[in-house]
Amino acid sequence: xxxxxxxxxxxxxxxxxxxxxxxxxxxxxxxxxxxxxxxxxxxxxxxxxxxxxxxxxxxxxxxxxxxxxxxxxxxxxxxxxxxxxxxxxxxxxxxxxxxxxxxxxxxxxxxxxxxxxxxxxxxxxxxxxxxxxxxxxxxxxxxxxxxxxxxxxxxxxxxxxxxxxxxxxxxxxxxxxxxxxxxxxxxxxxxxxxxxxxxxxxxxxxxxxxxxxxxxxxxxxxxxxxxxxxxxxxxxx
Amino acid sequence: xxxxxxxxxxxxxxxxxxxxxxxxxxxxxxxxxxxxxxxxxxxxxxxxxxxxxxxxxxxxxxxxxxxxxxxxxxxxxxxxxxxxxxxxxxxxxxxxxxxxxxxxxxxxxxxxxxxxxxxxxxxxxxxxxxxxxxxxxxxxxxxxxxxxxxxxxxxxxxxxxxxxxxxxxxxxxxxxxxxxxxxxxxxxxxxxxxxxxxxxxxxxxxxxxxxxxxxxxxxxxxxxxxxxxxxxxxxxxxxxxxxxxxxxxxxxxxxxxxxxxxxxxxxxxxxxxxxxxxxxxxxxxxxxxxxxxxxxxxxxxxxxxxxxxxxxxxxxxxxxxxxxxxxxxxxxxxxxxxxxxxxxxxxxxxxxxxxxxxxxxxxxxxxxxxxxxxxxxxxxxxxxxxxxxxxxxxxxxxxxxxxxxxxxxxxxxxxxxxxxxxxxxxxxxxxxxxxxxxxxxxxxxxxxxxxxxxxxxxxxxxxxxxxxxxxxxxxxxxxxxxxxxxxxxxxxxxxxxxxxxxxxxxxxxxxxxxxxxxxxxx
Numbered sequence: 001x002x003x004x005x006x007x008x009x010x011x012x013x014x015x016x017x018x019x020x021x022x023x024x025x026x027x028x029x030x031x032x033x034x035x036x037x038x039x040x041x042x043x044x045x046x047x048x049x050x051x052x053x054x055x056x057x058x059x060x061x062x063x064x065x066x067x068x069x070x071x072x073x074x075x076x077x078x079x080x081x082x083x084x085x086x087x088x089x090x091x092x093x094x095x096x097x098x099x100x101x102x103x104x105x106x107x108x109x110x111x112x113x114x115x116x117x118x119x120x121x122x123x124x125x126x127x128x129x130x131x132x133x134x135x136x137x138x139x140x141x142x143x144x145x146x147x148x149x150x151x152x153x154x155x156x157x158x159x160x161x162x163x164x165x166x167x168x169x170x171x172x173x174x175x176x177x178x179x180x181x182x183x184x185x186x187x188x189x190x191x192x193x194x195x196x197x198x199x200x201x202x203x204x205x206x207x208x209x210x211x212x213x214x215x216x217x218x219x220x221x222x223x224x225x226x227x228x229x230x231x232x233x234x235x236x237x
Numbered sequence: 238x239x240x241x242x243x244x245x246x247x248x249x250x251x252x253x254x255x256x257x258x259x260x261x262x263x264x265x266x267x268x269x270x271x272x273x274x275x276x277x278x279x280x281x282x283x284x285x286x287x288x289x290x291x292x293x294x295x296x297x298x299x300x301x302x303x304x305x306x307x308x309x310x311x312x313x314x315x316x317x318x319x320x321x322x323x324x325x326x327x328x329x330x331x332x333x334x335x336x337x338x339x340x341x342x343x344x345x346x347x348x349x350x351x352x353x354x355x356x357x358x359x360x361x362x363x364x365x366x367x368x369x370x371x372x373x374x375x376x377x378x379x380x381x382x383x384x385x386x387x388x389x390x391x392x393x394x395x396x397x398x399x400x401x402x403x404x405x406x407x408x409x410x411x412x413x414x415x416x417x418x419x420x421x422x423x424x425x426x427x428x429x430x431x432x433x434x435x436x437x438x439x440x441x442x443x444x445x446x447x448x449x450x451x452x453x454x455x456x457x458x459x460x461x462x463x464x465x466x467x468x469x470x471x472x473x474x475x476x477x478x479x480x481x482x483x484x485x486x487x488x489x490x491x492x493x494x495x496x497x498x499x500x501x502x503x504x505x506x507x508x509x510x511x512x513x514x515x516x517x518x519x520x521x522x523x524x525x526x527x528x529x530x531x532x533x534x535x536x537x538x539x540x541x542x543x544x545x546x547x548x549x550x551x552x553x554x555x556x557x558x559x560x561x562x563x564x565x566x567x568x569x570x571x572x573x574x575x576x577x578x579x580x581x582x583x584x585x586x587x588x589x590x591x592x593x594x595x596x597x598x599x600x601x602x603x604x605x606x607x608x609x610x611x612x613x614x615x616x617x618x619x620x621x622x623x624x625x626x627x628x629x630x631x632x633x634x635x636x637x638x639x640x641x642x643x644x645x646x647x648x649x650x651x652x653x654x655x656x657x658x659x660x661x662x663x664x665x666x667x668x669x670x671x672x673x674x675x676x677x678x679x680x681x682x683x684x685x686x687x688x689x690x691x692x693x694x695x696x697x698x699x700x701x702x703x704x705x706x707x708x709x710x711x712x713x714x715x716x717x718x719x720x721x722x723x724x725x726x727x728x729x730x731x732x733x734x735x736x737x738x739x740x741x742x743x744x745x746x747x748x749x750x751x752x753x754x755x756x757x758x759x
Contacts, residue, residue: 117330
């Protein structure tokens with residue numbers, strides 16, 4: 001309650017200056033020519049009463065200060081449609097979520113929060129279930145295309161399996177897989193991890209699990225690609 | 238598939254993290270909530286996304302890894318990039334709401350359609366007048382291609398239809414198309430002297446689409462709309478890209494035009510009926526010669542001094558068609574003082590207040606209108622539902638002829654469109670003969686009307702509300718939240734440095750993204 005009172009007080013103070021500047025000292029005399037009616041018929045000059053400044057203030061708005069526990073730190077921001085589209089193309093080396101050479105994300109832009117400034121005037125950047133669903137669709141599409149492309153490429157051309165051979169696993173080439181994971185986490189999430197970083201463990205586990213289930217290390221990298229994109233560290237910053 | 242999904246869910250849950258206490262026996266298995274402080278590479282990633290809209294390149298990551306911090310030069314590069322200007326444009330779209338969809342820029346009587354089966358071009362709506370229905374002409378060549386006479390033939394369906402003639406079009410020069418004879422007429426004036434490209438000319442049977450059909454639109458209304466909206470983007474790019482003072486965006490006198498927009502203002506705008514194009518938003522004298530099909534080249538056009546940057550741009554004036562809505566948008570977005578009732582609602586009107594016709598005094602209304610009316614008066618010489626400027630020479634603040642006609646009747650459209658000639662309350666009779674924007678204005682606000690939005694910008698820049706608000710907007714964009722009360726001093730610092738740096742928008746953005754708060758993420 002006290003928070004709202006103080007917000008109200010601040011807003012009143014802000015508007016007080018405004019009102020003092022805007023309020024007139026005297027109304028204009030609109031008649032300056034001889035064509036106006038005879039003096040006795042001229043209506044009384046408009047004399048609006050001064051508006052009490054203590055009436056003014058702003059209520060709930062997009063400008064209401066946030067609470068004290070949100071100070072000095074910023075929340076993670078979800079990528080907008082353009083950022084997401086470009087990010088997907090950057091991490092995959094040019095592959096976007098496209099159909100018939102048109103970006104699916106662009107097609108879904110309004111659903112994903114882009115305002116049209118006519119009916120919707122504020123961008124919705126919440127990581128809503130709808131956003132996460134389409135993000136997952138995008139991840140599956142681009143990662144599938146990416147692994148198919150990389151199967152035909154030499155290791156120096158690849159961006160997903162850039163430190164491993166296609167058949168490498170944590171059992172057969174742990175250092176290479178580890179190096180690849182670290183490179184991907186930098187590429188997708190912008191994080192630098194040491195070999196013994198605990199955060200790597202979950203990614204190693206994912207790789208091992210998918211290899212165990214599918215017997216195909218390439219599928220493991222596809223799963224890691226999808227997981228990296230679905231991870232909040234990818235779509236938010 | 239289910240396994241992968243389960244793994245993903247586990248990963249996500251893990252990534253969201255718990256704040257379990259340290260030193261657990263299985264510490265290596267615990268996903269700790271990441272530190273609030275971004276690492277150098279994470280900071281680089283955030284900067285790159287915010288300032289360029291894309292992820293960093295490998296080379297940029299390498300540079301930061303070598304130094305273990307983000308060099309100032311890299312931030313400067315980001316701010317100097319074209320991509321940053323895209324982000325600045327995006328930021329300003331949220332302030333200016335440039336969307337003219339649904340707005341009719343073309344007089345329907347001056348719009349051509351094509352009948353696919355015959356290839357005939359004809360005016361659909363206007364055809365009702367001279368053919369008896371909205372139908373094309375006959376697919377027979379007109380005997381007199383000079384159109385001295387047009388031969389109409391009675392058809393079985395009751396319509397009267399002429400033939401066609403071959404004409405070139407401005408949108409596809411060099412190729413002749415079949416144009417119905419009535420629509421192909423090229424006289425500048427009708428028989429009774431009406432200018433054919435004007436609003437009145439659009440309803441004259443002896444007026445057509447002009448030479449090369451230049452007065453008619455053909456599937457290009459969207460192109461005109463888009464060009465008007467894009468003018469704003471170019472203004473933002475020019476002012477911010479060249480690091481001119483931000484105030485110039487709100488006071489500058491130049492506009493950006495491409496081929497379609499020049500064609501629109503030169504040949505098509507005058508006939509518009511949806512809003513007032515007279516006086517012109519851009520006088521033809523200021524327009525460069527440009528090819529209609531040149532959509533990519535944008536030329537800056539210098540307009541008269543009364544212009545006030547984006548605030549008097551056609552896109553802004555048409556998006557916000559009343560002076561109150563123009564002021565409201567400006568007050569909300571650039572002054573950060575939205576017009577909203579207080580918590581608990583508006584106070585009750587006192588006796589007599591409720592009936593006051595002056596909204597600045599009427600109970601309840603005055604809560605906002607005591608500010609809104611003077612604010613709206615800055616646009617007083619920009620007609621509502623219009624884009625032109627009412628010059629003091631042609632539209633004096635007080636016109637005795639309009640006062641006279643208000644009292645005795647017989648007002649011209651000049652008076653009835655622009656001056657107060659009717660009173661909705663006795664109090665308004667005192668304003669007969671005054672420009673509409675003077676209604677209930679006070680002495681202190683007369684300068685608002687005459688000086689226009691530029692004066693408003695100077696005033697709110699002088700009292701620091703504009704720089705404060707822009708600092709707030711930059712924080713909202715880059716911090717992703719509103720300011721906290723405890724951070725008001727930080728906001729003031731941003732605002733002051735913005736002013737000290739000559740209202741350099743890039744410097745404001747730099748100050749916000751290099752602040753400690755930007756680097757702490759939760």
